[in-house]
Amino acid sequence: MIETLAWTGSALRLLDQTKLPRETVYVDITDERQMHDAIRRLVVRGAPAIGVAAAFGVYLGVRNAGTIDALDRVCDYLATSRPTAVNLFWAIDRVKRIGRERGADAILAQAIAMIDEDHRVNRAIGANGLALLDSIADRKSKIGNPVSILTHCNAGGLCSAGFGTALAPVYLGHERGRRFHVYVDETRPLMQGSRITAYELQANDVPATLICDTMTAAVMSQGKVDAVIVGADRIAANGDAANKIGTLGVAILARHFGVPFFVAAPTSTIDAATKTGADIPIEQRDAAEVTRFAGTQTAPEGVNVYNPAFDVTPAALITSIITERGVATPPNAEKIAELLKSPRSS
């Protein structure tokens, strides 16, 4: 798998995802300002990867300040980098508690441990999701034919420290000899689907077909999709899930065409303190992401733009939420609470 991030001993090395797929460039992040900027500009992106990166950002800030007294300031600052992915706040809170009790070295040890933990969690999501995909394959008598998945945005290896969330069942199945085909929504405006998901599926030899977001309905209407799997940036206590803008439309289409719609995410993406999707803060991004395309102005100068980076899919449109601790089918407040109480599988 392509490496998203790695600790060098003095810096966090990040794959610059803004340059994919044309250039593979790694940047070394050595302080909290660079980390804030990398998260805000999507150099590192995807909820689990942002969380791990922020944990290292806290360490770098405290290390450079030379005193643990800087802990609250550094944490508060990094928490302003992006608002929606709850993994950011989850990771910052986690290392903050450890830093208060045990100091800067313990923050670094925890951040390093989070890389391995993320791999383990994602493989467990993969196992739970693969069981669902296998049952779809059985039901549809697909034995020997590839199961056709559709995904939106990037919740593959590059959204995480490795292996991904929504694509984890696909990667695990691929390892175990199952056959999949993945339709990849390009995901305007920042093209995480075409730039990142198509790239990593190709690099991992998983058959994939790229489509424009506008083609999803046609592809589903033609019976070409057996299941949709997407990731999440924050899941509310009632199972409503925020994910990349456009996901809600895909969920509505899936319901219309009778296609199962799965959300795969670690339990660190569940925010028990956020009651419903209406309470999830949605990041608004720069108008230029919409008015420009591939570096060229494509809209009239001065046009009004609305550019929310995420939308919320209500739990009622989600068939199951797949986590490392189990699956919530159908997702609702009771099932989510049960999941959070169940023992960790990693």
Ligand code: MRU
């Ligand atoms: O803005 P991004 O690229 O950080 O968006 C996050 C995402 O990649 C998606 O919403 C993803 O499906 C969830 S992150 C596992």
